[in-house]
Amino acid sequence: MIPELTVTEVRLTPVLVADPPLLNTQGVHQPYTPRLIVEVVTAGGTTGLGETYGDTKYLELARPLADRLVGRSVTDVNALFSLDLAVDESRVRGAVDAGGLRGVQSADKLRLSVLSAFEVACLDAQGRALGLPVHALLGGKLRDSVEYSAYLFYKWAAHPGADADEWGAALDPAGVVAQARALSERHGFSSFKLKGGVFAPEEEVAAVRALAEAFPGRPLRLDPNGAWSVATALKVADELADLLEYLEDPVLGTDAMAEVAARTGVPLATNMCVTTFGEIKEAFGRDAVQVVLSDHHYWGGLRNTGHLAAICAAFGVGVSMHSNTHLGISLAAMTQVAATVPNLHHACDSHYPWQTEDILTERVPFTAGHVTVSDRPGLGIDLDHDALARLHHRWVHDDGTFRDRDDSAAMRVADPGWQIPTVPRW
Numbered sequence: 333m334i335p336e337l338t339v340t341e342v343r344l345t346p347v348l349v350a351d352p353p354l355l356n357t358q359g360v361h362q363p364y365t366p367r368l369i370v371e372v373v374t375a376g377g378t379t380g381l382g383e384t385y386g387d388t389k390y391l392e393l394a395r396p397l398a399d400r401l402v403g404r405s406v407t408d409v410n411a412l413f414s415l416d417l418a419v420d421e422s423r424v425r426g427a428v429d430a431g432g433l434r435g436v437q438s439a440d441k442l443r444l445s446v447l448s449a450f451e452v453a454c455l456d457a458q459g460r461a462l463g464l465p466v467h468a469l470l471g472g473k474l475r476d477s478v479e480y481s482a483y484l485f486y487k488w489a490a491h492p493g494a495d496a497d498e499w500g501a502a503l504d505p506a507g508v509v510a511q512a513r514a515l516s517e518r519h520g521f522s523s524f525k526l527k528g529g530v531f532a533p534e535e536e537v538a539a540v541r542a543l544a545e546a547f548p549g550r551p552l553r554l555d556p557n558g559a560w561s562v563a564t565a566l567k568v569a570d571e572l573a574d575l576l577e578y579l580e581d582p583v584l585g586t587d588a589m590a591e592v593a594a595r596t597g598v599p600l601a602t603n604m605c606v607t608t609f610g611e612i613k614e615a616f617g618r619d620a621v622q623v624v625l626s627d628h629h630y631w632g633g634l635r636n637t638g639h640l641a642a643i644c645a646a647f648g649v650g651v652s653m654h655s656n657t658h659l660g661i662s663l664a665a666m667t668q669v670a671a672t673v674p675n676l677h678h679a680c681d682s683h684y685p686w687q688t689e690d691i692l693t694e695r696v697p698f699t700a701g702h703v704t705v706s707d708r709p710g711l712g713i714d715l716d717h718d719a720l721a722r723l724h725h726r727w728v729h730d731d732g733t734f735r736d737r738d739d740s741a742a743m744r745v746a747d748p749g750w751q752i753p754t755v756p757r758w
């Protein structure tokens with residue numbers, strides 16, 4: 333073991349990050365969302381960065397993991413994944429939190445979601461110590477930039493009781509098109525994904541048609557997070573067949589996805605039906621999904637993302653990338669791994685344009701809708717310690733309202749009778 337690469341300290345910093353009132357089928361984003369920042373410090377004085385979900389159940393696992401990492405080498409990543417990390421099953425059993433937008437909830441997925449931040453931090457530390465970018469540690473980049481799509485949301489102009497944000501409301505086709513224009517003017521995006529499952533399907537179909545008219549020929553996606561019945565999904569697929577790059581999780585579960593896939597020519601993408609390695613065999617065997625949205629957080633890191641992409645390639649299934657609210661560490665990590673995936677033929681999702689706050693000294697910029705793949709050591713980013721302290725201070729002083737993401741609770745602030753709708757909703 334190279335002594336300089338030994339982990340001497342792991343710092344865990346939960347933060348609350350400002351989030352706009354973005355609507356989805358479960359409710360609306362809260363004004364602040366929790367994230368966890370992981371810093372892995374080595375004997376040689378290098379610090380690697382990682383980021384993952386910051387809700388209580390992730391923090392509970394991160395603490396024992398951090399303790400067990402001390403004394404190991406940052407190159408010992410495989411061993412990290414074989415650590416016997418006890419997960420409290422009650423944390424995932426019957427869970428209906430915002431994780432419900434990300435498919436099955438299991439103890440293993442929870443464990444992988446925490447491990448991923450440590451894996452990224454260890455790779456960042458290795459890269460910094462060796463003077464190599466993370467993509468080099470993953471076998472080298474295949475492209476110099478990674479394309480992202482504009483992630484469009486129905487949204488309110490403001491959180492209840494707050495002033496309007498810089499984006500304004502988007503509650504109809506004109507609002508969605510205005511939002512798409514604003515995002516594309518700022519960041520140069522040329523493909524668009526609309527988060528659906530919020531309004532009746534006819535309204536969302538009208539919004540996609542309006543986008544097609546405003547941006548002729550551009551790739552468009554619609555994602556109702558499984559809110560539709562098979563019949564509704566087929567109707568929408570039929571109506572939008574000529575306009576959609578793919579339809580994302582129109583229905584819930586492999587059976588329903590397979591049924592829709594068998595009866596439409598529109599490719600089905602998913603970050604709900606296939607979110608673990610265990611779900612691949614059945615879904616691919618039944619041709620239930622044509623594109624998998626990888627996500628290094630819950631698939632268990634950057635190396636697992638590569639394994640997933642290889643399996644997709646073997647089965648002729650496409651690869652794209654899913655995103656939840658995240659900061660620049662995760663965007664840098666997504667970009668590093670995306671650069672190494674040969675069969676990434678779709679623009680990746682990213683919530684990052686919605687995050688006005690970050691904990692980096694410089695934001696990761698989009699240029700013509702792309703993020704340049706950094707060749708600097710590690711992830712190629714630097715932590716702004718003051719910004720981290722500010723967002724952590726907010727977490728410390730929160731009374732618990734925002735420490736666990738709860739889109740339905742946020743919706744109840746405006747609509748006290750709101751409950752997460754049962755699916756299919758339409």
Ligand SMILES: O=C([O-])C(=O)C[C@H](O)[C@@H](O)C(=O)[O-]
Pocket residue numbers: 354355356433434527555557603654655656657
């Ligand atoms: O299905 C998806 O693409 C997502 O789950 C992305 C996000 O979770 C999004 O729906 C959100 O945060 O409201």
Ligand SMILES: [Mg+2]
Pocket residue numbers: 555557580581602603604654
């Ligand atoms: Mg989705």
